[in-house]
Amino acid sequence: MIDEILEYNRQFVERKGYEPYVTDKYPRKKLAVLTCMDTRLTELLPKALGLGNGDAKIIKNAGGLVIFETDSAIRSILVAIYELGVTEIMVVHHSTCGACHMSYDHFKPHMLESGISDEVLKEWEGKGIGPWLEGFHDTEASVRKTVEAIVSHPLVPKTITVRGFIIDSVTGQLAEIK
Ligand code: ZN
Numbered sequence: 001m002i003d004e005i006l007e008y009n010r011q012f013v014e015r016k017g018y019e020p021y022v023t024d025k026y027p028r029k030k031l032a033v034l035t036c037m038d039t040r041l042t043e044l045l046p047k048a049l050g051l052g053n054g055d056a057k058i059i060k061n062a063g064g065l066v067i068f069e070t071d072s073a074i075r076s077i078l079v080a081i082y083e084l085g086v087t088e089i090m091v092v093h094h095s096t097c098g099a100c101h102m103s104y105d106h107f108k109p110h111m112l113e114s115g116i117s118d119e120v121l122k123e124w125e126g127k128g129i130g131p132w133l134e135g136f137h138d139t140e141a142s143v144r145k146t147v148e149a150i151v152s153h154p155l156v157p158k159t160i161t162v163r164g165f166i167i168d169s170v171t172g173q174l175a176e177i178k
Contacts, residue, residue, distance in 0.1 A: 026084055031086060104129055
């Protein structure tokens with residue numbers, strides 16, 4: 001598959017397919033969106049929110065979650081605020097998310113089958129792999145928790161607006177969670 005992508009890429013550049021997307025690194029709408037890596041959202045989310053290239057920083061991970069205060073999502077949010085001028089953040093979780101009901105207990109047997117040793121897993125259990133790989137059970141509660149994790153983060157200024165939403169994975173309809 002990667003070789004096919006490389007061939008496509010060669011042709012894309014050759015026919016100047018990039019021309020409609022030329023912009024700079026500063027988000028025109030001063031917006032960051034923290035959302036899930038789900039493939040259903042790849043095109044649907046920006047289209048449903050009216051976001052084009054250059055409009056917003058889109059930060060993605062499994063579930064669109066913040067687990068720890070040093071998470072990569074928080075790091076990206078801080079860069080978006082202090083380096084790129086973002087003033088508003090949307091947390092957007094989605095219906096029937098794969099991170100719903102995700103847990104380390106579910107991954108563990110697959111990891112063992114894939115050749116990861118018991119010893120390594122024990123070591124990682126000591127490093128907090130359990131909560132790190134934990135999904136959520138209630139999507140609305142998870143949105144509220146993620147918004148709260150950003151709003152209450154000691155390095156996020158109080159002037160930043162953070163609002164939470166659930167997007168329908170089929171229709172793209174947004175529902176605000178308060
Ligand atoms: Zn998801």
